[in-house]
Amino acid sequence: MEDERLYSMVGTRIKTIREQKGLSQQDLSLICNIEKTNLSRIEAGRTNLTIKNLYKISKALKIRMKEIIDVDEEDEKDFY
Amino acid sequence: MEDERLYSMVGTRIKTIREQKGLSQQDLSLICNIEKTNLSRIEAGRTNLTIKNLYKISKALKIRMKEIIDVDEEDEKDFY
């Protein structure tokens, strides 16, 4: 899939789970030590985040990284 | 866990799966368009790779991203 779509899907996963936990972006940013503006960019899918921050976010949300990153699409057998 | 440990575990997962598929680093680098030196650094756990390259590698290995990133450890309840 396109890069931007990948970022958006990951960002949306984070936003959805964060809201399920009743946390604001600022709450989450304080817990995991990521700038709130950066968190906003990540959730908006405007950033190619690193596994380091993916890990920090997953720990702050008390979930596994794979629960955030489980956004692969089915119809990609011939992507490469 | 420590950043370096995270990178190493992810790198090792990639290396293990790559070898299971009978691919050399150069093979994989050609398939997914990642510099072979960068791939070497990633597998060695010396790089905080981005989800974009995580995605490219997973597609080249014909697996899901979560199969690479499934390295969370159990004893981290109180990490944050």
Added chain:
DNA sequence: TGTTCTATTGCCATATATGATAACTTAATA
């Protein structure tokens, strides 16, 4: 010996993720 394949390492330049701050919008509420 020489050759080939594989992987690593060093170096440099570039792109960009991130941190940090400020300004702004919107919504909710007193």
Added chain:
DNA sequence: TATTAAGTTATCATATATGGCAATAGAACA
């Protein structure tokens, strides 16, 4: 109206992931 909270966006500086190339080392083999 004013105030507060939540989120977005712009800007800038810094750190670093990546691309690219060259050199090196080790293993396997002729």
